Amino acid sequence: MPLTCRFLPGWLRNYRQEQLGADLLAGLVVTVLVIPQSLAYALLAGLPPQVGLYVSILPVIAYALLGSSMVQSVGPVAITAIMTYAVLSPLAAPGSPEYIVLAAALSLVSGVMLLACGAMRLGFLSQLLSRPVISGFISGSAILIIVSQMKHLLGLSLNGANAWQLLVDLLRLLPGSHWPTLAIGMAALLTLVFVRGGLTGALVRLGVSIGKATLIIRLMPLLVVLLATVVVIALDLDRRQGVAVVGTVVEGLPGFEFVFPAFDTLKMLIVPAAVMALIGMVQGITLAQTMAIKRRERIDANAELLGLGGANVVAAFSGGMPVGGGLSRSAINLAAGAQTPLASIVSAVSMIAVVVGAAHFFARLPLAVLAATIVMAAYTMIDIRGLRQAWAYDRADGLAWLGTAGGVLVLGLETGIGLGVVLSMGTLLLRASTPHIAVIGRIPGSEHFRNVERHEVQTIPGVLFLRIDESLFFGNLGAVELRLNQALEQSSGIRHLVLVMSAVNRMDATAVEVLAEVNRDLAERNTRLHLAEVKGPVQDRLLHSELWASLSGEVFLSANEAFEKLGGQLE
């Protein structure tokens, strides 16, 4: 292989000609369809609308070259947009030059963090959050997004630090809504609701394939936006009625300007950038994985981190808005038939044409209609089904969902996700700290051992078989010791205690120490401690421990071997 080729991504080296047509078409479709959301998310982030288009160019190419997913599309997304707004709006006036500098810095810092995590192969960090916590976070953020768009839908100016205050303000000012804005916004919203609710079914009944139906549905926001803009221009609604519109959309490509912020500013952005990187990581990798499984492909979590990190670093220098893996962008890409990341590169290149030639058309697009598309997208992100399932399965998981979503709404995005991490870990520890331990005996005529309380089993007088159904670690040894002592007290005259370790997958140093103490104490009471069915990895570690050397009893391969041998001794 020539040297230069080694730096090309795998998909490009092995590109097959028959994929080219599909990729070209998909790329063009994506460019057109993502225009409204790109403008909308830039506004949501508190940035000039054209920035959303800018970061649909170079960051997209960076991800295509570095990432591992064949079909994920990276660009401006709702979650990072609302996070950008939440983090930066207390620091500078949205849309101001300082604000734009801060947004670029935020994108840079979180991009560098993602790159570093990728380089250090820390992809497993994306597993720090449980599904209920992720679902709760996204749902809470979606509600925050919806509430934040109400001012555009109603033509009001609202202020409030969190969702609750915004809602109070909203109810107070509601009667003063701007009716032409409300009318056009509601019309757009209702159209989108109808599209979402009934159109797919109707199209499929008319004989349209699912793939095509998806594309038609995805086309609707663009049509609504175009139609609304035409109406505004035709009736001069912005100038005569005061309907708020996007305003100047600067045409032309962005320069590679980047103002490096002061060190103190950077320090202030580190925690928000880390939260953004974590969320971007979780969302991007989960999304890429879901699509890869459907297409029987494999993604590499660390390559994903490099792709997302590279995209954000590049974004910092070309407009300055943080980007992420987009659910609806990727769905469009997939439905349009993309085969490889070449489709994304095509869409990036054709976006240049939009930026240079067509952006001015969106200057008179009504904000209320963009808000309607954002509200609709955010609405689909609220995962009540996820809450219901988690609640039904395990109250603790349900509470983690509610805690995270509530935290996001009341305490803000960063505190919300922090609460989520704590709740995830807390649930895990709580469950693992109360292990199930059963006294077992042998089912007559077999080699199987079962709980003495649930089955008719044989036991040997003076020999106690205990099965521990949990890995042993510092958090559950207290409970294990307690249960052990209870079992020993209940059955008097025990001379042999056999711990059946078939479900003990791991033991930490604390567990080995505690078992060594138990072994010593039992020896003082003239009771021998035996182990049975110790797993290979556990045994490998135990060989280096004090317990192994000082064990008063034997190590049996199976509970049955222990039963035969100890039963024989006592007879």
Place this chain on the structure above:
Amino acid sequence: MPLTCRFLPGWLRNYRQEQLGADLLAGLVVTVLVIPQSLAYALLAGLPPQVGLYVSILPVIAYALLGSSMVQSVGPVAITAIMTYAVLSPLAAPGSPEYIVLAAALSLVSGVMLLACGAMRLGFLSQLLSRPVISGFISGSAILIIVSQMKHLLGLSLNGANAWQLLVDLLRLLPGSHWPTLAIGMAALLTLVFVRGGLTGALVRLGVSIGKATLIIRLMPLLVVLLATVVVIALDLDRRQGVAVVGTVVEGLPGFEFVFPAFDTLKMLIVPAAVMALIGMVQGITLAQTMAIKRRERIDANAELLGLGGANVVAAFSGGMPVGGGLSRSAINLAAGAQTPLASIVSAVSMIAVVVGAAHFFARLPLAVLAATIVMAAYTMIDIRGLRQAWAYDRADGLAWLGTAGGVLVLGLETGIGLGVVLSMGTLLLRASTPHIAVIGRIPGSEHFRNVERHEVQTIPGVLFLRIDESLFFGNLGAVELRLNQALEQSSGIRHLVLVMSAVNRMDATAVEVLAEVNRDLAERNTRLHLAEVKGPVQDRLLHSELWASLSGEVFLSANEAFEKLGGQLE
């Protein structure tokens, strides 16, 4: 039972007359032997020496009435003393009236926290820390204590915020040591080292019983202290040579005065008090448990919390020094033959006599000798063996030890313990995030299934048996999915995938969702997903899940049942 009796602790209601003699004797022995350490730890905490005696009265009685351990002795201890000094010395001059007020407030807040934890039955919180982390924390604190005593041993005045700076300062000022102080301190230290190193063996060889030998060893610090005081008085070393002595020890009982500190001060003390409560909890409960196991008794973690909390609250009003369960105090109590907490009550009552009548004698006790007893006690707390064992067993546990001890020395006590908690959890998650998964087959002529890579086993073409050796939770599903896909790719034409769940002790909501997705994806590829050997508690939860309803395959009781049935279908 009369109503009043219901408020008496169990040991008092069932008190047997034959225990009385032993308890009386043990109480008197403890009173005398703990005098030097009580004075020493008060000085270590930056408080007037008599405070150490004060908090050996009422707090001891509070613990005796509320706690559950029969033999644990509560009082001033080294760890809480050094923590008190570390927390309060930046806020006020040690020994000043403000300092004493702050110490009382610290004791009160941490006591209330312990009481609250006990009332809410949060005793399991004491399991938040792994043994290597506790051992590392105590070892690091012990080194800190030793370094802090060097100024008394050498007669220097050192300043430094952490152990490192203190050490640098020490080396710089070493040549200016006060030689008479150094001589008397070193003599005491060498005597104590000899006592520790050789005396027990020598005594046992002379036919002294282990119990008596222990008491004689424990008596030595008091003898050294008395002897040194006599020498100082005889040679007038304090007045003529300037050897530093304890100074005025106020005689008489403390008044019940308590100055409530300002709210801002309280707020500042909350985190340190919480750390102190956590450490006190861990130390107290571990110690009580160790002794209870030896005596075949049971302790109740929540009663322990009430006991420790009550003792600290009372301490706040009677001298103001935080207290804890003391290792050496309890060892003396045990060796002296204590049977019930009555021994502690006896020691508390006789301590009143010491405080009223004998305290002035300690005014000319040289500080260097007290420092020697503290250094010796701290030296025995350094648990290098714990580090070596943890390191040999698992590098991650060893690193947790080193990280915690290093954190205590370089970053301070609170940051050190925080680092320890993070390291404990991190190790746990890291281990659980890389589960062992094996492709298994049946050993011919048996019902046993083993790893295909390690044993000669039967397999069925088109059927894949996978055993997952770990509970499934959000942190390891990525690894499980990856391994699953690898296994499916390696063996082509798989129509049935059987997950053998014998080692899956728990599944969280995330795991159920992911398995439901795997089930769906496999169905699309014409592969059925079966489960085998699902544990009772896991199955109980799965019944409420989407996975259970949509599972494409069956749930088999045993891997063998699946093997028989699926093998039969395909033939």
